[in-house]
Amino acid sequence: MDGRQPASLGLGQVRSLQGVKILRLYPPPVREVFAIYNDLDLPPTANREGARPYVIINTVSSVDGRTAMGGKAAGLGSGIDRQTMRTLRSRADAVMIGAGTLRAERLTLGLDETDVPQPLAIIVTGTGDVPLEEHLMVEGGQEVLILLSDAAPNRVVERLLTLAPVMRVPADSTGAVDLEKALVALEAERGVESLVVEGGPGLNHALISLNLVDELFVTVAPALLGGSPDQTLTLLRGPTLPARDRPTLDLVSIHLSGDELFLRYSLARTPSHAS
């Protein structure tokens, strides 16, 4: 923010771990908070009876809608964004990404603390091209699970089993993992009741098309990046969502830290389109 930044709210020493002021702007009244989503409860009490996990997508985007440059999201968000991502992971039973995201960069799907339970790390793949050893940094005690389509040949399964446990799930009509069946299996077989999805945009698009996402958490980084479609990613990669598959977004909350915005939306199909 610039010279127009308002004076402190006068709430004393309410400061985040990183010493940066965080304001919860919405719902009113505005107040300073210690951390974003610190009081989040997943799954929400009203959503504990489903056959599939409660699914949230968490992502960071520039103001011009870029979620990654050169395949990598690293560097787009601030330290507070990183802390917020860890908070969301700590509230969920599992964290899921597509294999393409893992191929793009070296990353962790865990928490910084080593003395707390780690979420299950799930990699979704249709082909089995999963560079686990090179790109996944596994925190102490974190379990990893590869979700593999039934369409993949047995030699792929055998190779992956040397790296991590593999859950075979039915293929959809394209040979990719049937995500609805995969989620139901994750809850039934692994007890996953809440899941954070961290991309990439192909997985995000598939889940939203199938009406499998309950909430979307978007950090809007105060940046303009530009970049051609082959250099950059956006939140969704895939065909234009037909009106019947387009969710209604309700804004649940807004936090502000520096010039970085943290938006939380709940997703629903409009009643006229509900099945």
Place this chain on the structure above:
Amino acid sequence: MDGRQPASLGLGQVRSLQGVKILRLYPPPVREVFAIYNDLDLPPTANREGARPYVIINTVSSVDGRTAMGGKAAGLGSGIDRQTMRTLRSRADAVMIGAGTLRAERLTLGLDETDVPQPLAIIVTGTGDVPLEEHLMVEGGQEVLILLSDAAPNRVVERLLTLAPVMRVPADSTGAVDLEKALVALEAERGVESLVVEGGPGLNHALISLNLVDELFVTVAPALLGGSPDQTLTLLRGPTLPARDRPTLDLVSIHLSGDELFLRYSLARTPSHAS
């Protein structure tokens, strides 16, 4: 918003023209307002001495960063967004778009009211392919100006002159309009001291690359659209902005109407990159 929507702020009958509640969330305190940017003053008092107009970009984007589907932005924003676009136009001396945006859809660059001064409507073109008669709906008394590159042949100029006044400006190294020289000429020759740019993404990208934009107004529509790059547009179209050409964004204000967010950023080059 959903059931978590807070109670009214109790400020009485503060309602927008369309009867929809608008909250100014930032800077605090939160309060209900009658219209968004109604007290906007362009150019700001501190910025009245420049050789070029004060330039703002105004756009609407879905949460996944799409600014248009099938080339058309129409339908992405709400009635309040449309009203806000009119407010911004009413505060500026001129409204500018690229010719591609005009080719994509039928539009107006004016105000709804016919008894007030209309901003100058400016179309930027390198080639002269400007379907003015078919696509530009001109409000009563609105002047139109075509900004044409010096590189365009004379027969193009002659044809365009049958449609509207033409201002020839030097070409840049690619043959396109040299935007910096064009802006200086607009101020010197036409008295344009404030300018709203309404896209498309190629014009936005060129202006930002050249450090010619002072503020960015983005409406975030509560929608997820998807769509391949050839079906959809984003705020910027062009190469990844190198770090030295990437502006610093300061968040000036946030308004909320329904689930639609109105973000206002001021743009600056970081001091270490300033020329």
